[in-house]
Amino acid sequence: MRAAVLGANDGIVSTAGLVVGVAGATGDRSALLTSGLAGLLAGSMSMAAGEYVSVSTQRDSEKAALAVERRELREEPEAELEELTTLLTERGLTRDIAREAAVQLTERDALRAHARVELGIDPDALANPWHAAGASFLAFTAGALLPLLAMVLPPADVRLAVTVGSVLAALVITGWWSARLGAARPGTAILRNTGGGALAMAVTYAAGSLLGAVGA
Numbered sequence: 001m002r003a004a005v006l007g008a009n010d011g012i013v014s015t016a017g018l019v020v021g022v023a024g025a026t027g028d029r030s031a032l033l034t035s036g037l038a039g040l041l042a043g044s045m046s047m048a049a050g051e052y053v054s055v056s057t058q059r060d061s062e063k064a065a066l067a068v069e070r071r072e073l074r075e076e077p078e079a080e081l082e083e084l085t086t087l088l089t090e091r092g093l094t095r096d097i098a099r100e101a102a103v104q105l106t107e108r109d110a111l112r113a114h115a116r117v118e119l120g121i122d123p124d125a126l127a128n129p130w131h132a133a134g135a136s137f138l139a140f141t142a143g144a145l146l147p148l149l150a151m152v153l154p155p156a157d158v159r160l161a162v163t164v165g166s167v168l169a170a171l172v173i174t175g176w177w178s179a180r181l182g183a184a185r186p187g188t189a190i191l192r193n194t195g196g197g198a199l200a201m202a203v204t205y206a207a208g209s210l211l212g213a214v215g216a
Contacts, residue, residue: 003051003132003135003136003139004135004138004139005139005174005177005178005181006139006178007047007135007136007138007139007140007143008139008140008142008143008174009143009171009174009175009178009193010043010047010140010143011040011043011044011047011139011140011141011142011143011144011145012143012144012146012147012167012170012171012174012197013167013171013196013197013200014039014043014144014200015036015039015040015043015143015144015146015147015148016146016147016163016167016197016200016201017200017201017203017204018035018036018039018204019032019035019036019039019147019148019151019152019163020147020151020160020163020164020201020204020205020208021204021205021207021208022035022036022208023151023159023160023163023205023208024204024205024206024207024208024209024210024211024212025208025209025211025212026212027156029152029156032151032152033148033152036144036147036148036151036152037148039144040140040141040144040145040148043140043144044136044137044140044141044144045137047136047137047139047140048133048134048136048137048140049133050136051129051132051133051135051136052129052130052132052133053129054132055127055128055129055132055133056129058127059126059127059128059129062119062121062126062127063126065115065119065121066111066115066119066121066123069111069114069115069118069119070111073110073111073114077106077110080106080110080114081102081103081106083114083118084102084105084106084113084114084117084118085098085099085102086098087117087118088101088102088117105117111123112124143170143174146166146167146170147163147166147167150162150163150166150167151163160205164198164201167197167201168194168197168198171190171193171194171196171197172190172193172194174193175189175190175191175192175193175194176189176190178193
């Protein structure tokens with residue numbers, strides 16, 4: 001959920017900055033639509049590809065760690081049992097109870113026990129890079145559609161105001177939601193989110209206006 005909120009937030013800010021910047025240079029609706037769609041597709045594909053690579057790397061690391069643990073359990077079972085006992089002791093169990101728990105966990109499923117206690121990995125729930133890539137693609141696209149539609153649908157004389165207003169409202173929501181997910185103060189997150197988005201739009205609009213004036 002947090003990744004989806006952050007992905008949508010990235011889509012909102014990056015696409016808003018793009019279309020507002022283009023709007024500073026030209027009021028042509030087709031140019032705004034083309035640039036917005038290009039930014040949406042480039043951003044969503046970039047997010048998906050980056051998430052796929054990142055999660056694939058994480059998954060490879062987890063599988064490699066599990067392979068090492070599987071080999072150690074096969075070659076040094078007593079040492080691994082002692083290691084598990086020590087880890088459980090460090091979590092607050094007495095030595096005797098930790099030993100008993102380690103024996104029972106090992107008898108039930110040694111690899112799963114070591115994976116969860118020692119590595120912090122659930123071997124039955126390894127990260128799926130395709131799921132992560134798809135979620136990032138959809139989240140970014142959903143966020144990017146807001147500033148794109150807000151820019152190309154309204155009449156020319158109000159499209160900039162509608163875009164800025166809708167983007168800031170959306171950033172308030174994503175800032176509040178991300179703070180809630182992280183159990184942080186919503187006020188600070190909202191100010192940070194809206195401030196960053198407003199700054200991005202102001203900078204790109206000024207750049208677009210300057211380029212448009214030079215081109216004219």
